[in-house]
Amino acid sequence: MFENIQSRGVDQILAMMQTFKADARETKVDLIVGVYKDAKGDVPVMRAVKEAERRLIEAEDTKTYVGISGDPVFRGQVPALLLGAGSPVIAQERVASLQTVGGSGALRVGCDLLNAVMPAQKIWVSTPTWANHVPIATDAGLTVDTYPYFRPSDRGLDFEAMMAHLEAHSKAGEILLLHACCHNPTGVDMSLEQWQIVTDFVVERGLIPYVDCAYQGLGNGMEEDAAGLRIMAEKVPEMVLASSFSKNFGIYRERTGALSVIAKTPEDLTKTLKAAETLIRSNYSMPPSHGARIVATVFDDADLTADWRSELDEMRVRIAEVRQELRAKLEARQVTQDLAFLTDQNGMFSYTGFNPEQVTKLREDHGIYTAGDGRINVAGLTPENLDAVADGFAAVLR
Structure with missing residues (x-):
């Protein structure tokens, strides 16, 4: 029975994540996964979420x-x-x-x-x-x-x-x-x-x-x-x-x-x-x-809501600032293409327009992992990897 199963393949994002994990380079950069990361590259637990969980654990009296x-x-x-x-x-x-x-x-x-x-x-x-x-x-x-x-x-x-x-x-x-x-x-x-x-x-x-x-x-x-x-x-x-x-x-x-x-x-x-x-x-x-x-x-809870909104604002501002920083670093590296898209686009993702050859070059030569279609998670950029990413992007954009 099972020998007749025809797989339609693994989602390309998940496949690229597996390739990233297998890469032994310490300088590799993950711009694939669509999760928010802070300036340290961590996926944090929000303050209000942590407090809400504490209250829930103390008050929970059933698992029905x-x-x-x-x-x-x-x-x-x-x-x-x-x-x-x-x-x-x-x-x-x-x-x-x-x-x-x-x-x-x-x-x-x-x-x-x-x-x-x-x-x-x-x-x-x-x-x-x-x-x-x-x-x-x-x-x-x-x-x-x-x-x-x-x-x-x-x-x-x-x-x-x-x-x-x-x-x-x-x-x-x-x-x-x-x-x-x-x-x-x-x-x-x-x-x-x-x-x-x-x-x-x-x-x-x-x-x-x-x-x-x-x-x-x-x-x-x-x-x-x-x-x-x-x-x-x-x-x-x-x-x-x-x-x-x-x-x-x-x-x-x-x-x-x-x-x-x-x-x-x-x-x-x-x-x-x-x-x-x-x-x-x-x-x-x-x-x-x-x-x-x-x-x-x-x-x-009004106080928890206010704290959640405050931290969400911090996350949103960080994403916008990283977009500005990446654009500025690419312009400083004499990339002459119009880079307005980096700051015009919205949210965690940017569609860079990188073709498959450029995506491969970024991965193999620079250890920079993007989705196969060139999409990057802007929140994956940190002070530690931003210059390396800008160098890699500039190399394929020139």
């Missing part, structure tokens, strides 16, 4: 199941985080959230739900998009197609091509997958004006928007990073959102995410949630407790 939908306090906090506390959608009782196994779990449950309603429906994803979007959607039974997004010439957004393609090819009832902020892998985001244009198009064409919000707070701020999806949420009749707390809480291994659904009516919402619960039950049955209780504890 949390239920299919997850922690009720956490679930109640998510809509306001995404849509804003004053959202009319919340007031109209048209939105609700389910706790999921990370943001990936939210994406999969959402795709399963959409496929249950509209079997094999087409979902449009950007070119490029996060490597796991296509496998998740395909395995859920949806049909994947792509729309233009990244423009290699200036490493920016080709919004005109995106809209022209969707205008020409998308049809009513199809699904449009969008990144809320800090687009992975490019770091190229839509402006609020462009969000408004897409929103109007979605309403007119009758598309179902599916927004992946994995990096809220790491671009321009918690409110600013959700501003685009909030424009859309107030105008569309139905919407699906997948969100992750791995990045903005630094609780990657706790696998804490949420699937949020906006329905036309409260009655439709109730039916939709029950359908999603059925899908969860036959998948992983119940989500884990710890991560969601961390988030709920932080948001339930």
